[in-house]
Amino acid sequence: MVNKNRMNRAAAAWAVAALVSVAVPASAATVAETAAVPRIDLKVLVVDDGGSSIDAITAELRDTGVPYTRIDLGSGSRPVIDAGFLSDTVDGRPRAKFQGVVLPSENPFGEGSAEMAALAAYETAYGIRQVDAxxxxxxxxxxxxxxxxxxxxxxxxxxxxxxxxxxxxxxxxxxxxxxxxxxxxxxxxxxxxxxxxxxxxxxxxxxxxxxxxxxxxxxxxxxxxxxxxxxxxxxxxxxxxxxxxxxxxxxxxxxVHLGQSRNYFAVHVDDVFAPDARWNSELNCTPGDYACAGGEGKESTIRMTAADAQYAAQWQQAKGFKLDMVFNGGAGEEWKTENGGTDAMTAQLVADRAKYRWINHTYTHPFLGCVQNTATVPWSCAKNTRGATQWMSRAEIAAQIRDNHNWAVRKGIALDRTELVTGEHSGLKTLPQQPQDNPNLAGALADNGVRWIASDNSREPAQRTVGTALTVPRHPMNVYYNTGTNAEMADEYNWIYASRADGGSGICEDNPGTSTCLPEPLDPATGYLEHIVPQEARTALRHVLANDPRPHYVHQSNLAEDRTLYPVLDQVLDTYRTLYAANTPVVNQSQKDTGTELQRRAAWDKALAEGKVTAYRIGTTVTVKAPTGVLAPVTAPEGTRKQQLLGTTVYGAAYAGTRSAWTGPEALQSAVTLKLPS
Known part of the structure; x- marks a missing residue:
């Protein structure tokens, strides 16, 4: 909360500061004589010694949008921290250039340092706080x-x-x-x-x-x-x-600061209505999906049942958490035709359609990129007689998006047509085989009004444009799409992460920089719940606690048979709710909202980097100016109000005991003005 006594004692504090053996800026006399309320710029000073603690606080400032100035303590060319560096006068009013100071320790400059004396005088004069990291x-x-x-x-x-x-x-x-x-x-x-x-x-x-x-x-x-x-x-x-x-x-x-933070968690369930290919523990591969030597005739699939659909709805209600159903209507229709013309699972999910969020995953889940030549291992992009890459056409891609949307409309399923998840994130570049997007993809997205297309965060963590659309990176969860039971999960995990001597693939030995071998293989009966679940829950929770809005994704197979996903989600949500108070709930938002959040962050970071943001506090008034069209994230105490053309209104949304929002000037205003509580 804003400490009014701290802000209003500036004049008296200058008398104390003048006793410190340090050059006091000329504005000191002005403050002492006129008791002018100083301007406090909303920026943090970080003195960096290269340690992990300072790095952690810097990351928090950066990732939540708080502007800061970093001073490399070990650099011979760094500026000297003195009175002139810390404060000056603007329009006749004394200005503190930093609202807070982060140091590696209580005094990283050494005993008797003039720089530490300057900081102490500055903090005393302006009521500035200091963190000893x-x-x-x-x-x-x-x-x-x-x-x-x-x-x-x-x-x-x-x-x-x-x-x-x-x-x-x-x-x-x-x-x-x-x-x-x-x-x-x-x-x-x-x-x-x-x-x-x-x-x-x-x-x-x-x-x-x-x-x-x-x-x-x-x-x-x-x-x-x-x-x-x-x-x-x-x-x-x-x-x-x-x-x-x-x-x-x-x-x-x-x-009171620029930037805002939330704890986000959303889970996309891909391939809903379609079956997923099953891992073969004898062949150590997935017949019918990718190259699997000896897998001909051994194909098997995993698909939710009506009971699994009922359980999903019950679980959601019990946990107070909504899943995103990423669906392939046409694949479900094909399955129905091939299995006697009935499909109780689809009927159950459609009956419960209002309980979920829904996202278009294309009608039959084809690969939307280049034409795949599966005669090579791994697959490669097929070429025509002139040596040019063959691509799925714009018309075919557009039809996959349109037909799936129309299928949902016929079923009474409400969805946002601006959102899309393509099968395997196809159509987007796929290294190493397809180093560029399908050139027909952007046009097909525009044909269907798609603005937000999912991408794989493990390959493309940054948001980027695809024609008029923007990507929304998603975190893959380490709950495999091709497994339906706990034992299958443990078996495939052992194959990937065990050494050759222990019966694994040896991938972990061949890639020591990116993978670590298991000390011993997991027990197939207990390994999933005892080892994989806690590890995956810990990873997901780390994303949740890091102000990361990117959704996580799994597959419908993980809601079937042993329902392998739920132990992970239970651990994430149950742990979270013991760690946080009720005023800090998990934010479970849509793909569109996540895309918008990432878009706003990119624009804000760019404005900060270009020095185009001005923000300061004078007494209980906060002023923020950003480039036209750029919304500013601002966090303030409960009781803060935003200035309208006539009167004020409650500012922002309540979260974690404060109020925050992406905000811009009201009509006929050039800046955001907030009125803090007294």
Whole structure:
């Protein structure tokens, strides 16, 4: 929350700052004499020593859209941090160029440093907060030494907790417990210090030490300054940091900053109504799908039943979570014809159609790229007599999209025709065989009004244009499309990740930079639930906690037979709901909304990189100016209102105890103006 006393004490603080042995800017006298309310620019100063903790905080600022200036502490050409670097005067008003300061420790410049003195004077004068990204427990940061009721050492598995002060303050969005990762008994993952608070220190995160508790993170108020003290090491991917990252930024910026963050999770179920080919554990390949020596006549498929469809609807209701059904209507019709003309599964899903979101996956799931020559292994793009690549035509692609949409309309299924997922993301470039998009794809998308086409995040993590459409990268989940049972999952996993000596393919041995071999093969009876599920849930949850809106995708086969998907989703959702308070729900949004989010982020990042954003706070008024057509993400406290042409209105949407939105100027306005609560 905005600290009014901090903002209004600037004039008095200048008198204190003048006593510090540092050059004070000329504007100091102006502030002291006129008590002018200073302008605070909405940008963060990051002093980087190359450590993982600073890197983690920088990543949080970058990934949530908070502008920052990074100073490389080890560079001989870096600017000197002095009064002139930190502040100046704009239109006769004193200006603080940074709303917060992130340092590697409480003083990375050395004892008696003029730069640290300049920062201390600046923070005191303007009420600016400082984060000490990683330091040790000692009186200089408001803590007793670790030999006085504290601890120093490995923290793997430590069950820390948000204190009442933390819940009432910057970490009120958390459920309470913050457990440090312990993913391997062989590798130390976390190290830190726990200390007992001294006067002026308020603990926000503590953990058991002996018969008491000691602090791992807290606020130290002293000499007119506030520091957030972190006494454990971390990197940007570790769960304990991901849980705390939002609160660290909110504390640093006093709850007012550019950028916003959400915890997103959406799951696309591909191939709905169509069957998926089955893995053959004897041949270690998938007959009828890709090249599979000896697989002729051994093809088998996996397809949901009516009971599986009923279970999907029941599971959704129990979990309060909606799946995206990515469907092939024509493939379902073909299956129906080949199996006696009845299809209870399709009838059940159609009856429950309002319970799901639906996305067009083309009518019969063909490959929409080049004509595939499957006589080669791997397949290659077929050439005509002139040596030119043969492509699926625009008319054929357009018909696949149109026919599937029309099938859904006839069934009463509501869907957004601007969204599309092609089979295997085909039509888009597929390396190494097809290094470019099918040149007929963009036109076919335009013919059908498609604006958002799914892509594979493992191959193309960045959004890009395809004619008038934009890609929406999706995370593949490591729950295989060609398996219907837990045992099949474990068997295929063993083939991929076991060494040749252990009966695996040896792929892990041949690619040590990208793959790690299993120490021993998984037990087919227990390996999926005991090893693969926790690992995949952990990976998915890491995406959820990283402000990553990209959806995850699986296949209808994972909802059939042993229903292998649900244990993963249960673990992700159940774990999430123990970690977070009710005011921070998972955001389960559509493909279109995700595409729009990524599009807005790209435009915002470009505007920041080009220096075309101006944003500042004067007292309780926030002003944001961005290029025409670029919406700005702004986070502010509850009670914030947005200035209209006449009067004000409640600003943004509530999330994690704050309010935030992508916002632009109202009609006849040139900037966004927000009124903060007093």
């Amino acid at each position: 990683y330091t040790w427990a000692h009186p200089g940061v408001g803590l007793e030494y670790t030999d006085n009721g504290g601890y120093a050492g490995q923290l793997d598995g430590t069950r820390a907790a948000i204190t009442p002060a933390g819940k009432a303050g910057p970490f009120g969005y958390l459920g309470g417990e913050v457990t440090f990762e312990d993913n391997s008994v062989l590798i130390p993952e976390s190290f830190g210090f726990m200390g007992q608070p001294r006067p002026g220190y308020t603990s926000y995160l503590d953990a058991p030490v002996g018969s008491g508790r000691a602090s791992l993170l807290g606020e130290y108020v002293h000499d007119g300054r506030s520091e957030l003290v972190v006494t454990f090491g971390y990197n940007q991917y570790q769960r304990q940091y991901r849980l705390l990252a939002r609160g660290i930024v909110d504390w640093l910026t006093q709850g």
